[in-house]
Amino acid sequence: MGVIKDHPEFALFISLALGYLLGKLRIGPLTLGGICGTLIVSLLLGAWTKAEVANDVKTVFFALFIFALGYMAGPQFFANLNRKSLRYFALCAIEVVCVLGIALGLAKAFDLDVGTASGILAGAATESAVVGTATEAIGKLDGLTPDQITQYQGHVATAYTVCYLFGLVTIVLYTSQIMPRLLRTDLRAASRELWDRMRGSSAALEQDERPALPGLVGRTYLVTTADGRRIGDLEQALAGRVTVEQIKRGSKVLTPSPELELTLSDLVLVVGRRANVIEAGREIGVETPGVPGLDSPLTTAQVALTDKKSEGQSLDQLIATHPEFVKDGVYVTEVVRGDQVLPANGDTVVHRGDVLTLTGARSGLSRLTEKIGALVKNDATDFIYLGLGIAAGSLIGQLVVHFGDVPMSLGTGGGCLVSGLLFGWFRSRKQTFGAFPPQAATTLKDMGLAVFIACTGLVSGPQAWPLLKEYGALLPFAGIAMVLIPATLSLIVGRKLLKIETPLLIGAIAGQQCSTPAITAVTQTAQSSVPLLGYTITYALSNFLLPLTGPVLVGILGA
Known part of the structure; x- marks a missing residue:
């Protein structure tokens, strides 16, 4: 135990290793995931060893995580700010209003401290970023002693852990199993039918199928x-x-x-x-038959769509607008938006910043690339762009705006989220500068969050058991209620008022919750990637809106 306490770096990385190992354990269709596993291990290790990690470590890694998150979501977030996405935006608005309202109601009804209420919000919404934004906001509250700040920040992590477990199970089962039954819909058949309608074909493929006769x-x-x-x-x-x-x-x-x-x-x-x-x-x-020496291998290239006229067009419209697709034998085989892969069917709407995988003869592909976009240059991270983006986010986070007696500040986390969105969107307009390869961005995002969560758990461990004894029964109830209420309202509104097709609606509800395990379970149940089309829109919007609820809740309760 002395080794762990005297060497916090050992405690940090052993928490990551054991946490991700715990996160791989499967119970039926569910796994905890590395982040939740890391928080559980670090809480136990912190309570046992009293290991301490400097706060600056948490701040730096959380800034890396939240900037990478915003950077990856930026192009899609701004592309979705249009009339066509208003109905999906309504689902995100339901999520934000419900989780904030329920958190405030529970805080008033049960006299919860600001840390416990924030942890319930973060865990029940299954949004890890809220842990960081709320923790940071608590550290800036006036009138709290250092001991109170440490205690409340510890309560955020503990409440998050319990609520996350119950919220995760609830959203996965509700979207993948219960919602299709409530709607009396065979999700697999509905997804296949919608796919056929979108493609204008009856030859929809399963996930493990490939065409016997390629086009x-x-x-x-x-x-x-x-x-x-x-x-x-x-x-x-x-x-x-x-x-x-x-x-x-x-x-x-x-x-x-x-x-x-x-x-x-x-x-x-x-x-x-x-x-x-x-x-x-x-x-x-x-x-x-094939003739030796007479062969022209097809070329594949990733092209960022930058043509202004192509914004908001379906793939069918894009191909009709640019006859070079047909003339030169160039085909779109994949559409990537942020970290989501979309089906390359004719009805898929593309936006500036989307990355299209084009396959065809080299000469035609080169000519077409010059007209619609630019070859993606993602061979190395542009650390100048990355550094400036995080620095700008840190400055944005220092701004404080007072609404009456309530001081509101985004903090480093919220500021880096905003700058990440802007820098990611700006990069997507041309993609000839500011390279941040998706693999690098994903690694930095995942590692930044994992290290932040591990640091939070190690410091918060000593406060965990007293909080569990005081609010043990409330936390599971809150985790379940804060999933069921907004999800059910979204289901009713999306079906009755917004008329969203069932596969897209269920995917969008998983996205408003920012739940990757949920959309994974939904696509497995549907045996189709169609629900991803709804998920990507609400996921991008909620990834921006939910982290901001942390400072809002802390500001209201702290006042």
Whole structure:
């Protein structure tokens, strides 16, 4: 025990290791997750060893976490501030109003201190970021002694842990199992039907399925009927729906050009959609097996959408607006928004800053990239941009605004969240500067939160047991109630008033709760990624709004 107390770095990292190990344990369809596991281990270790970690460590790592969170959500957050997303914004508003109102009501009814009330809010909303923003806000309250501040900050962590456990179980079971039954809906069938309708096809695929006949193909033909025809004329006759990529004449491989004439026995490589390539064969000649030396591998590139005219278009509209997609045989195979992968179907709406994975012949792909966006440059983190962003967030967090007798301040956490949103959005406009690779951003976000939670648990351990003895029965009740009430209201409003399709609505309710385990369970139940389309909108909005409820609650109760 002396080793742990004298070496806080050991206590910190052993909490991370054991916490993430605990978080992997599965009970039925549920796992605690690394963050909750880390908090449990660190609370126990802190109560046992009285290990202390400097507050500055918590502040620095929380700033890294919250900036990375805002940076990743920024493009999607601002893209969703439009009329089309108003109905989803209403669900987030229900979540924020309900959790704040319930937390305030419980605080008044049971005479809860500001730390316990904030922990209930953070845990029941399953939003770890609230722990940081509320803890920081408590540290700035006037009239509290250092011992009181430490005690209340400890109560945040303890109440969060208990409420999170019950809130997590409730939101996962409610969205994935109970909601479909309440709506008398087969979530799997509804998702498949909606997917078919969005794609305009009845050939929806399961998660583990791949098309037996891929749409994008290459074929080689022996020139017979096309003897003497120019390549430009041939492509024009086929309405520009295929591209001639290579020609082999004897032992020479020729580069195609519109003026080049085909001669008898030339071997021609054609790329395009399957039906169009088959049609091309009737114009050129008989199909041949693969020819050594005659191959043009398809190129894949990640392109950030920056074209202003493409904002808010569906993929079908984007392709219709840019005929180069069809003419040059370029296809969208994936859409990534922040850290969410969306289905690349025709009805998927794209926004500036989305990253499209394009697949096709190199020449056509390069020409198209110049028109719609820029190649994503994410090979190394731009620490100049990162440093300036976090510094700006720290300055924003120092601003204090008084509403009557209530002082309101975002603090470092809220300030870095705002700057992260702005810096992430600004980066998405061009993506030629300020690189922050998604893997690096995710790692920094996860590690920042994990270290902050571990530090909080170690310091808060001694206050945990007295709080549990005093409010042991209240905390589980609060965790369940603060999930069921806003989720049920959102279900009724979303279904009856907003007319949101069931798979999208259930995904959106998981998103308003910022619950990754919930959307994972929902997609597994649906055996489809369709619910993700609703989840991504509310997730981005709630990721910004819920952390701000921490300072608001602390400011009201502290006054």
